[in-house]
Amino acid sequence: xxxxxxxxxxxxxxxxxxxxxxxxxxxxxxxxxxxxxxxxxxxxxxxxxxxxxxxxxxxxxxxxxxxxxxxxxxxxxxxxxxxxxxxxxxxxxxxxxxxxxxxxxxxxxxxxxxxxxxxxxxxxxxxxxxxxxxxxxxxxxxxxxxxxxxxxxxxxxxxxxxxxxxxxxxxxxxxxxxxxxxxxxxxxxxxxxxxxxxxxxxxxxxxxxxxxxxxxxxxxxxxxxxxxxxxxxxxxxxxxxxxxxxxxxxxxxxxxxxxxxxxxxxxxxxxxxxxxxxxxxxxxxxxxxxxxxxxxxxxxxxxxxxxxxxxxxxxxxxxxxxxxxxxxxxxxxxxxxxxxxxxxxxxxxxxxxxxxxxxxxxxxxxxxxxxxxxxxxxxxxxxxxxxxxxxxxxxxxxxxxxxxxxxxxxxxxxxxxxxxxxxxxxxxxxxxxxxxxxxxxxxxxxxxxxxxxxxxxxxxxxxxxxxxxxxxxxxxxxxxxxxxxxxxxxxxxxxxxxxxxxxxxxxxxxxxxxxxxxxxxxxxxxxxxxxxxxxxxxxxxxxxxxxxxxxxxxxxxxxxxxxxxxxxxxxxxxxxxxxxxxxxxxxxxxxxxxxxxxxxxxxxxxxxxxxxxxxxxxxxxxxxxxxxxxxxxxxxxxxxxxxxxxxxxxxxxxxxxxxxxxxxxxxxxxxxxxxxxxxxx
Amino acid sequence: xxxxxxxxxxxxxxxxxxxxxxxxxxxxxxxxxxxxxxxxxxxxxxxxxxxxxxxxxxxxxxxxxxxxxxxxxxxxxxxxxxxxxxxxxxxxxxxxxxxxxxxxxxxxxxxxxxxxxxxxxxxxxxxxxxxxxxxxxxxxxxxxxxxxxxxxxxxxxxxxxxxxxxxxxxxxxxxxxxxxxxxxxxxxxxxxxxxxxxxxxxxxxxxxxxxxxxxxxxxxxxxxxxxxxxxxxxxxxxxxxxxxxxxxxxxxxxxxxxxxx
Ligand SMILES: Nc1ncnc2c1ncn2[C@@H]1O[C@H](COP(=O)(O)OP(=O)(O)OP(=O)(O)O)[C@@H](O)[C@H]1O
Ligand code: SF4
Ligand code: SF4
Ligand SMILES: [Mg+2]
Numbered sequence: 001x002x003x004x005x006x007x008x009x010x011x012x013x014x015x016x017x018x019x020x021x022x023x024x025x026x027x028x029x030x031x032x033x034x035x036x037x038x039x040x041x042x043x044x045x046x047x048x049x050x051x052x053x054x055x056x057x058x059x060x061x062x063x064x065x066x067x068x069x070x071x072x073x074x075x076x077x078x079x080x081x082x083x084x085x086x087x088x089x090x091x092x093x094x095x096x097x098x099x100x101x102x103x104x105x106x107x108x109x110x111x112x113x114x115x116x117x118x119x120x121x122x123x124x125x126x127x128x129x130x131x132x133x134x135x136x137x138x139x140x141x142x143x144x145x146x147x148x149x150x151x152x153x154x155x156x157x158x159x160x161x162x163x164x165x166x167x168x169x170x171x172x173x174x175x176x177x178x179x180x181x182x183x184x185x186x187x188x189x190x191x192x193x194x195x196x197x198x199x200x201x202x203x204x205x206x207x208x209x210x211x212x213x214x215x216x217x218x219x220x221x222x223x224x225x226x227x228x229x230x231x232x233x234x235x236x237x238x239x240x241x242x243x244x245x246x247x248x249x250x251x252x253x254x255x256x257x258x259x260x261x262x263x264x265x266x267x268x269x270x271x272x273x274x275x276x277x278x279x280x281x282x283x284x285x286x287x288x289x290x291x292x293x294x295x296x297x298x299x300x301x302x303x304x305x306x307x308x309x310x311x312x313x314x315x316x317x318x319x320x321x322x323x324x325x326x327x328x329x330x331x332x333x334x335x336x337x338x339x340x341x342x343x344x345x346x347x348x349x350x351x352x353x354x355x356x357x358x359x360x361x362x363x364x365x366x367x368x369x370x371x372x373x374x375x376x377x378x379x380x381x382x383x384x385x386x387x388x389x390x391x392x393x394x395x396x397x398x399x400x401x402x403x404x405x406x407x408x409x410x411x412x413x414x415x416x417x418x419x420x421x422x423x424x425x426x427x428x429x430x431x432x433x434x435x436x437x438x439x440x441x442x443x444x445x446x447x448x449x450x451x452x453x454x455x456x457x458x459x460x461x462x463x464x465x466x467x468x469x470x471x472x473x474x475x476x477x478x479x480x481x482x483x484x485x486x487x488x489x490x491x492x493x494x495x496x497x498x499x500x501x502x503x504x505x506x507x508x509x510x511x512x513x514x515x516x517x518x519x520x521x522x523x524x525x526x527x528x529x530x531x532x533x534x535x536x537x538x539x540x541x542x543x544x545x546x547x548x549x550x551x552x553x554x555x556x557x558x559x560x561x562x563x564x565x566x567x568x569x570x571x572x573x574x575x576x577x578x579x580x581x582x583x584x585x586x587x588x589x590x591x592x593x594x595x596x597x598x599x600x601x602x603x604x605x606x607x608x609x610x611x612x613x614x615x616x617x618x619x620x621x622x623x624x625x626x627x628x629x630x631x632x633x634x635x636x637x638x639x640x641x642x643x644x645x646x647x648x649x650x651x652x653x654x655x656x657x658x659x660x661x662x663x664x665x666x667x668x669x670x671x672x673x674x675x676x677x678x679x680x681x
Numbered sequence: 682x683x684x685x686x687x688x689x690x691x692x693x694x695x696x697x698x699x700x701x702x703x704x705x706x707x708x709x710x711x712x713x714x715x716x717x718x719x720x721x722x723x724x725x726x727x728x729x730x731x732x733x734x735x736x737x738x739x740x741x742x743x744x745x746x747x748x749x750x751x752x753x754x755x756x757x758x759x760x761x762x763x764x765x766x767x768x769x770x771x772x773x774x775x776x777x778x779x780x781x782x783x784x785x786x787x788x789x790x791x792x793x794x795x796x797x798x799x800x801x802x803x804x805x806x807x808x809x810x811x812x813x814x815x816x817x818x819x820x821x822x823x824x825x826x827x828x829x830x831x832x833x834x835x836x837x838x839x840x841x842x843x844x845x846x847x848x849x850x851x852x853x854x855x856x857x858x859x860x861x862x863x864x865x866x867x868x869x870x871x872x873x874x875x876x877x878x879x880x881x882x883x884x885x886x887x888x889x890x891x892x893x894x895x896x897x898x899x900x901x902x903x904x905x906x907x908x909x910x911x912x913x914x915x916x917x918x919x920x921x922x923x924x925x926x927x928x929x930x931x932x933x934x935x936x937x938x939x940x941x942x
Contacts, residue, residue, distance in 0.1 A: 057845055090847035102838040107860050107935065116856070117846045168846070 004074055005032040006208040007056065007176055011068035013232075014051050014060060025051040027232040027291075029068075030310055030318075033176065033208040038198075040223030040240070041212045042255075044279050044535040048232040049212045053180045056210065057095055058085050072176065091121035094169035098181035100161035104153040110164045111149020117171045136167040139204075141197060157624050159190035166197065170205065177205070180212045187398045188562060189621040191218075192606035196620070198222050214535065216259055217565075217608030220244060221616065225316070228252045231280035231291040234310060238317030240612045248313060248324040250296045250331055251275075257332050258540035260565035262609040265593040268569050271336040274544055275537040278505050290321070297331055298323050339551075341572060342587070346388040349523050349556050350443075354382040355409055355419035375629035379405040380416065381580040381636075387524060390550065392557040394571030394588065396564060396603065400625040402580040403560045407528045410558060411445045423523070441471040441520030448529035450509035454501040460487075460512055461497035464519055471520040486515040490545055507538035511545065518549060526558045531566060543570065564607045568592055573664075576600045579628045581636040586665030595659055595676035597667045598643040635670065643679065645670050695907065704911040709903060714911045717896060722915070724801055725892035729881055732812050736819035741866070743820075744827025748862070749854060751832055759824060766821035771880050775814040775887040782810060793890040801891075811888045818880055826869050830862040837861075864934045871927025878920060 014026040026048040033039045041049050054060055056070055058077045070077045072093065080088070094117075097103045105113055114133050118124060124132065130149075137145035140163040153161055162182060169177055179198065183191040199222055201209070211222055219226055219240065226243045228236040228251065236249035247253040257273040277295040290296070290303040302322050310320040321327070358376035379402045387393045395403050409416040412432030421428040423442060429435045447453040455463055461483060468479035484494040490511040501509055510530065517525050527546070531539040543566065550557065561567050567574060567588070574591040576584040576599060584597035591600060605617030621640055628636070634650040635641070641649065648670055659665040659673050667673060686694075698705060704714035747756040766774070783791030793807040801808060834840060835858060843857040844850075882894030889895060893912060900908035 059841070059845055086847045086849065088847070089845050095845050097838065097842065099838065103842045105839040105843070105857050105861065107864065108857070116843075116848065116852075120847055120852075165842075168842075 005034050006073060007033040007210070008071045009052070009056070009068070010071075012052060012055060012070060013067040014048070014055055015065045015067075016061070017063045017065070025232055026055065028310070028320075029227075029229065029232065029234050031227045031234055031237060033210055035175070035206055035208050036202070038202055038209040038211055038222055038224045040219040040226045041210065041229060042214065042216060042219050042226060043229035044214060044255075044537060046279050047229040049214075049229055050180050051232075052229070053095070053178050053210060053212050056176075056178060057089060057093060059089075087121070090117045090174075091172045092174055093176045093178065094172070094174040095178040095180065096162070096165050096169050096182045098184050100158060100165045100182075101153065103165060104161055106153055109150055109152055110156070111151075114149070114164065114168045114171055117168055121172045132171070133167075136171055137164075139170070140164075140167045141193075142167070157190075158186050159193060159622075159624075162186065162190075162194055163197070166194075166201075170201075173205065174207055176208050176210065177201070178210045178212075181214070183218065184213070184215070187624065188564070188606045188608075189398055189602060190624070191608070192616075193620050193622065195221050195608065196616075215608065216255065216536070216610040217262070220610050220612040220614070221608050223612075228255070233291060233320060234318075235292070235320045236318065237310075238314070238319075242314075242317060244610070244612050248317065248319040248327055249321050250298060250323075250327055251292050253327050253329075254295075254332050255536060256610070258536045259610050260543070260563070260569040262611070262614075263564035263568045263592050263604050263607055265589065267338075267340060267342060267589060269338055269340070271338055271547070272540045272544055272569065273332040274540045275332070276541075278507060278538070279535070292321075297333075298326055341391060342589075344390075346390050348386050349389045349424060350387045350410070350558075351420075351422045351425075352383060352385045352410065353420040353422075354384060355406065355416050355421070356380055356382055357405055357409055357414065357416045357418075359405075378628040379580050380409065381628075382419070383575075383577070383580075383582060385575060385585070387556045387558060388572070389523070389556055390554040391572040392550070392559050392570050394567035394574045395558065395560045395577060396562065396567050396574065397577040397583075398562065398603075398625050400579075400627070401577045403577060404528055405580075406577070407445070407526050407558065407560055410524075411443055411526050413445075437471060442523045443526065444517040444520060444522040444524070445526045445528065446510070446513050446517050446530040448532055450506060450513045450533075451501065453513050454509060454516075456501050458500075459497065460499055460501065460504075463512070464497070464516055467516055467519045482519070486519055487512075489518070489549070490515045491541070505538075507534055507541060510534060510538075510542055514542070514545060514549075518553070518555075521553070522555055524556050524558060526560075528560045529562070530559075532561065532563070539566075546570070564592075564603060576603070579625050579636045582666075582668060583637065584659075584665075584667050586659065590659065590665040594680040595667065595673050596680060597669055598641050598671070598676075599637050601680060602642060635668075643671065695910065699911070699914060704914075705907050707905055707908050709905065714908055717908075718893065718911065718915055721891055721893050721896050724890065725881065725885070725894060727801060728808065728811055728815070728885070728890065728892060729877075731808060732815040732819060732881075735812065736816040737823060737870070740820040740823035741827050741863075744824040744866075745831050745854075745859065745862070747824070748828040748831025749835065749858070751828075756828075760828070763821035763824045766817050767825070771814055771818055771883045772887050774817055775810070775884055778810050778814055779888070791888075793888045807888075807890070811884050811890050814884050814887070815877075815880055819877065823866070823870055826866045827862065830866050831858060834858050834862040860934075864931070867934065868927065868931045871923065871930060878916060882916075 010030050012026055012029040013024065016023045016025060029048065029052050031039060041052065043049055055066060056077065058080065060066065066078065104110065111133055114136060115129050118129050118132055133149055134145045137148045142148050142160060142163050156164065183194050186194065195218065213219055223240045225237065225239050227234045228249065230251050236247065236252045243252065244256065247256055254275040258275060260272060261268055275295055280291045288307060289305060290299065290308050293299040293303045296303065308320045308322050310318050312318050313324060357380040358378050360376040383406060385393060395406065397403050405414065408414045410421065412430060412435060415430045423439060428439055432440060464483040464486060465479045468474055468482055474482060483497060487494045487496060492508060492511055496504065504512065531542050534542060546557065549555065557570065559570050571588040573586065574588045575582055576591065576597060578599050583599040584591055592604065596604065602619055602621045605619040606621065619642055621642065623640055626639055634652060635654045638644060638649045654668045654670050657667050657669065657673050659667045695705060704718065707714050707717060743759055747759045750756060779791045782788050789806050789809050793811060840853060840857055843853045882897060885892045885894035886898045893915060897912040897916065900912055
């Protein structure tokens with residue numbers, strides 16, 4: 001085993017010189033990769049993961065200064081000439097990026113884009129190249145491999161585009177494959193198929209793989225060894241099983257306990273743990289303490305006065321911490337029990353009946369004549385729901401399934417074409433403009449992107465006071481006091497009131513948005529992917545904040561997310577939607593355990609589980625949610641259903657079946673509930 | 682001339698004839714408008730074509746050179762120069778050129794009036810100053826467009842992909858940067874053909890160049906409604922045609938539009 005490693009990174013540092021000052025993105029990163037091994041790099045946003053990956057490619061802006069060394073097969077990358085570097089790139093070291101849509105040239109056929117790498121680096125004639133491209137497309141699981149090359153990127157779905165990128169990276173049989181968040185931004189179902197492909201590459205290619213992600217579930221699925229990065233340093237490194245079973249660095253242990261439990265059976269009985277504060281912002285190059293000290297629960301005076309080094313603590317594991325022997329399961333606090341709400345009966349606050357919405361109008365080809373073109377998109381189709389007081393209804397589904405349309409219809413941002421919304425049994429007007437002030441303040445919304453929902457030119461104070469004065473009849477003085485109180489309630493110092501949104505981090509902005517939503521004492525808060533853009537540590541903080549608010553104020557949530565772990569953690573009831581239809585609806589435990597609707601089953605088996613010993617469920621969905629335009633007599637899921645019964649699914653709408661003994665749990669499928677239970681066992 | 686008839690009726694008659702290709706008689710001089718347009722349209726076309734042929738390739742090239750390596754000396758000079766050229770209206774550039782090259786140096790005639798029997802091709806000197814004026818504005822404008830688009834594309838993720846494929850910089854620029862940077866540049870140029878016509882009309886006026894633009898000005902001067910309507914019609918038709926050509930060109934360049942879906 002004393003072979004030279006394929007890639008050896010030692011004490012890498014990268015500093016960017018920008019007009020606004022220097023940013024030290026990477027300060028002490030060290031790791032090795034051998035052939036046939038997948039090294040996962042994990043850490044929160046801004047920890048320097050991507051910068052490290054691009055440094056290995058020798059691709060950093062000219063304003064960057066690097067230190068330390070990166071050696072590939074014993075040769076230092078930084079000492080290579082331009083020509084040698086070109087010979088390496090795409091050939092010996094290849095990369096797959098986040099966001100395949102923008103990483104492919106939009107005006108060039110994908111076949112040519114793959115050909116280009118081959119003809120640059122290999123000495124093949126045109127027929128051999130053409131054959132190789134088709135072979136590559138086949139090997140990454142693209143259907144119609146021989147036609148694929150003639151397509152332009154915009155004709156492919158996100159998952160197919162990423163497969164093309166992977167084919168391109170594999171084209172010259174690279175020795176090192178770098179993947180930077182290749183599934184971030186894709187739907188869970190697509191992510192699962194791409195992860196299957198990456199996992200299969202491990203066996204097929206004799207390359208080392210550097211896999212960068214912020215998602216611990218993904219790391220558990222693909223990595224053999226893991227390097228954890230914090231503020232530009234590798235703080236822990238070990239094999240994936242040890243890392244998940246007994247993390248040795250407080251940050252690793254904290255990250256692991258921040259992640260909501262994977263979707264599974266049973267109520268989540270303990271609260272999420274939180275890492276306080278935010279990622280150390282990489283401004284100063286020289287520090288004289290542990291960078292994690294501010295957030296670390298076991299920091300002592302040694303930690304604030306001297307700098308820990310990355311040290312071996314086992315044959316294959318390293319950690320950068322003075323007190324790694326003191327890291328235990330309760331480092332981040334003991335188990336906090338949650339109060340079970342399962343059997344608490346509560347009155348219904350909000351009901352929706354047959355909410356239906358279509359985007360766009362029907363148009364004829366020649367003004368008033370000819371065939372229909374541009375049929376309206378049927379975004380919501382007769383959706384029924386109820387939200388009890390003090391409880392949470394979670395809504396899950398892939399992108400394009402109608403989740404946000406439902407949220408907007410409830411808040412009145414769009415006028416649903418049909419259906420009835422009732423607040424405490426009284427009809428709610430469909431648009432927010434026509435609602436009374438009481439109704440408006442009763443239903444508030446928190447959006448995914450906090451930056452977009454706060455006015456960038458207004459101080460936080462102005463934003464909060466505006467909505468307070470509008471809805472609560474407070475005086476200027478009174479609302480100022482209330483604003484300060486709201487800030488404290490969401491865990492922010494009232495001095496933040498004087499700041500502009502741009503002076504806050506993403507997590508802080510989301511807290512302000514939540515403070516704003518609670519300014520009116522709402523009964524329902526609609527949260528549309530409110531934690532999706534946040535790092536796990538901040539996500540845990542925000543989820544916990546939402547939980548506290550609910551416990552104190554007794555409000556309800558309509559909680560939309562694509563993350564099944566999160567939905568399991570927050571929801572009392574869950575609605576699974578697909579193409580504007582309810583697939584399954586019921587108490588969350590019942591929905592997440594068998595029997596399930598085939599769509600729920602597929603979502604569950606796609607969700608990455610933050611546990612390396614978990615056996616991945618092989619059930620997969622290809623493609624994406626279809627845009628429903630035509631009236632379709634059969635089942636809404638028929639085009640993708642992995643358990644499709646037969647022609648009945650194409651010709652008859654599925655019946656609403658009451659699942660199990662639970663009266664409130666419904667599954668819309670032709671397969672009898674008993675059979676579902678058997679096939680899913 | 683039918684001045685006794687109702688204006689609406691006269692307009693209807695004019696349209697009816699215009700559709701047949703007969704624009705009627707000018708109010709003075711006794712020539713048909715058709716013959717006036719016919720003699721002047723080629724002159725304008727010549728001016729526009731020469732200006733375009735000089736300005737488009739050179740400015741695209743300069744814009745690309747500036748955009749590929751922004752913030753170099755070359756880029757600064759081109760950027761500042763073009764900003765100046767854009768902020769000065771054509772008639773001022775024209776007058777300045779006229780003062781320097783015609784009045785002071787006497788190299789070129791200050792007006793482009795043709796004597797009877799002369800043609801432009803026979804006296805190419807009269808083309809120089811008008812062309813230069815139009816070229817100046819066009820050059821600056823196209824250069825800035827091309828530069829901005831090249832810079833944007835250079836920063837795109839797909840150019841990063843191309844570089845990290847190990848392609849040479851030459852291939853990256855020719856295969857990945859230029860096609861994508863030229864799509865929006867050409868589109869914007871084409872969609873602004875109308876704006877450039879405005880420039881040509883002004884320049885023709887300044888130099889008394891015998892084109893369709895000065896015909897329009899002449900119609901205004903002499904209050905010849907019919908001539909005015911007719912020249913406006915011709916200019917509008919050219920404008921519409923140019924825009925159509927621009928859209929077709931865009932479709933040809935951009936696969937996202939080309940596909941019949
Ligand atoms: N070209 C650049 N100029 C200046 N600062 C930069 C540049 N690229 C990255 N940074 C900064 O370097 C730090 C590390 O960024 P990097 O993209 O490597 O993080 P990351 O771990 O990949 O984060 P994410 O999970 O969000 O992708 C951040 O503070 C970032 O703002
Ligand atoms: S060195 Fe100290 S502050 Fe740093 S992680 Fe270890 S215990 Fe925490
Ligand atoms: S009705 Fe048929 S197509 Fe629809 S979910 Fe059930 S099995 Fe699948
Ligand atoms: Mg990154």
